[in-house]
Amino acid sequence: MLYSTIPAHEKRAAFRAALNSGTIQRMPGAFNPLSARLIEEKGFEGVYISGAVIAADLGFPDIGLTTLSEVAGRGAQIARMTNLPTLIDADTGFGEPMNVARTVQTLEDAGISGLHIEDQVNPKRCGHLDGKAVVDADTAVKRIRAAADARRDPNLLIMARTDIRGVDGLDAAIDRAKQLVDAGADALFPEAMADLCEFEAIRAAVDVPILANMTEFGKSELFSVSQLESVGVNLVIFPVSLLRIAMGAAERGLDALVEEGSLQSQVSTMQTRARLYELLDYSAYNTFDTSIFDFAVPEAR
Template structure:
């Protein structure tokens, strides 16, 4: 359990644990967190890590996922989320917010934010959602420069640098496989291939690439939703559910607001809400209260 104000586990220890888990034979399940409180709920649910989605950070700012967010915004939200959990946090760093020098600075900022790792992608900057049509990818040589710059800037060798390729939807799976091999040779610790369609696609990728692999199980996209156990059987090392918690929350929010607009009361939703007592439990309200009492019941000795 994290301390009251930050995690008790050092960033290096979380990074080292994440690296070890990626080669443990047990797939690592990383739901997306749109807030620090969700990250805490992910830990309490017994999951393995936390993912910070670029699409979710953008959506939370009421922006589309087309490269409009800044490094400052993503690093700031990542820092807040990493503070609230002892789990490793993996961050979507888009294209590195620019070209190779920007990718290097991105790694530096995210290391300072205390996260376990990040992924950089080979889309043209500005990028677009990986499950939409019309994507473009940069030449392999440019992506290799992004990865090399990121690896060279990394100060903590345990920080995980993941390379994402969107080439399968643009150039085909064979091209994505060749890119993945080149990215691993350039120093990527983990490979994320976006928008594969079927179990056979995942199996083909696993058979061809030796590096640990990450799967994206996002809803309403091009990928057939597979269970963690199925992906583990195929040989994948990690799986993200990037937008799931946001979609669940916003689906409920919109339905409830529509009901309130129609009826003028939220009473029909009481049984579907997180109870105040559970929120306070998740916030560890009693521990803060005990801390506050310990501080403010102190009586200063008489100065005389």
């Protein structure tokens, strides 16, 4: 009932341990707090919070239009609703080193378990679009150093994301990865890898956990969890998948309503009221209410 029963600092410690366990961690992207609860119920190891999803939920493209307050607010809503660790997309840190430091502490206060900061120019673009531009190595390193220095809980995971593969190639990505780890990154997110061999090359280059982004309609093939684990990937995210599934279903439902004048044909595909109440733990709230308000009303005199 209500919020997570596990404090944020314990989730962070558990996340660190899991990334070093030798078992790949699967983190589907939650598009709202309720979907985070579903991810936990289905047995996944963590919840990802995508910047692209937050932007889309607000009706914006993923081009750096969201603010720190909007991202932190949604992050807090999701993190407090699940006992799983949460990893959030912090884009470029919402500015330069001092802004990055503030971003880290704000997201730490929101109960997040880890965050990633990228090396794109600000404002950024979706990592799987052409036309990206990355900052120079000195700027990228300063962002990660600022992030690592700003955290107060040493278990808050600072992950560095590099988009340089799509700009200057794999060798540049390997060099940048090493620089970011030397700057203090606890983990690495090499964006838009072309194949498993490229993940393997990044794995050989650094000694921190690495993440694979399995986003649909992107630059990378949709490798299976077992394929990624076989080349040493520690964490895989499916950032926008649930939003795409939900919006696809919503569009089909609205089309049916336009064409048929009723949603009768769609009822069999809907989550039932009983299943929604089960996911919400409605019975626990009812029990709580009953225990508090279960009293007899005295008769009027």
